[in-house]
Amino acid sequence: MGIIGAGIMGERMLGAALDHASHAVRVAGIWDPAPAALDRIRARFPAAPILSDSASLIAASDCAYIASPPASHLGHARAALAAGKSVFVEKPLAVDLADARAFVAEAGDRGAVNFPFASSLGVETLRRWIGEGAVGRPLRIAIEVSFATWPRSWQADAAGWLDRRPEGGFTREVVSHFLFLSRRLGGPLAGLEGRAEFPEPGRSERRVAATLTAGGIPVSLAGTVGGTDRDDHNTWLIEGEAGAVRLRDWAIAERRAPDGTFHPAPDALPNEKGRPIALRRQLEGVARLARGEPHRLATMQEAFEVQEIVEAVLAG
Incomplete structure (x- = not known):
């Protein structure tokens, strides 16, 4: 796997890949156009190969992981596909919906998108509880996110x-994950x-509110900046005739007791332990993707559906 982009996500994935290489x-x-970013990588991961440009990185890879800013995603992804490689892309796919739609058709099953809820232990617990009947017939999904600052x-x-506004904001960066989760578990x-x-003026959104459906289940969304003193607080809840379960703060699966409290x-595991x-x-999914095998990663189509919703919220 070659990594394009040495920002936060590129650095995280590099660390995980170096730890996980033998398996x-x-x-x-790894490559980034910013020398300072590569200097940081050299200092933290002295054994990591640093390549001279994106073309060299793609040539050396079976799969290119694209963790650059969104406006550059599809240029790198198309170059990788043209070289016969698979692509693993950060969300959102692109800053232009029409271009993203075209790319989904181009990539087919040679691409996937990095929504880590596809591999989350907490989400796996929610799925198991739902399968065991803890929710019963679903009645609603509620997404709430808040940030001290953005x-x-x-x-x-x-x-x-x-x-x-063109590339950023918490709806693209954070809410998209919970929309993906609603798509995966709801429809x-x-x-x-x-x-x-x-x-x-000139800055990203500070509040969003929306309603939609996921597989016919009503979904409510509320997001705000300044609504908490924490960096990041979020819940994803699904409630049904038999009960409710939720994911809190990215990772912690909780089940509602008869007295209404969640346990x-x-x-x-908290997010800092569950994320790695x-x-x-x-x-492991990237390896399967590169080999043309079935995997649990978010498909390009799933990611595009999420992006359509995100951009419609922001346009509204």
Whole structure:
């Protein structure tokens, strides 16, 4: 696997791949146009191969992981496909929906998108509980996200694009994950009514609200900046005739007791412990993708459906 982009996600995936190399993948190299980003990689991962340009990285890889800013995703992805390689892309696929739609058709089954909920232990627990009847007939899904500031404190270096309307904002970066989860556990997304508020000129949204359906299940979405003193707080809840389960703060699966309180699964892990496991499992999916085998990764079509909803919310 070659990595294009040495930002936060590129660095995370590089660390996971180096730790996991003997089992699933070998790192062909990493490249970024910013010398400072590569200097940071050299300091943290002195053994990581650093290549001179994206073409060299694609040539050395079976699969290109594209973790650059969104506007550059499809240029790199198309170059990889043209070279006969598979592609693993960060979301969103592109900044232009028509171009993203065309790329989905071009990539077919040679591409996937990095939605780690596809490999999450917490989501696996939710799926098991739902299968065991903990929810019964689903009645609603509720998504709530809040942030002390946007970008989050650890994303300050990427504020140049992450807090701008063309590419950034928490709806693209965070809400998209929970829409994907709704798509995976509920069904196709449809029937959107939503709005976004942009109170600061030139900057990304500060509040969103929307309703839609996932496989016919009503979904409500609420997101805000300034609604918490934490970097990031979120819940994804599915409620039915028999009960409710939810995912809290990215990773912790919880089940509602008869008294209305939620209790975590006995083996629940916080995100800082669960995320590395999910990334390793994502890498196992990347290996299967490159070999043309079935995998659990988010498909291009799933990612495009999510992006359609996200962009419609922001346009509203």
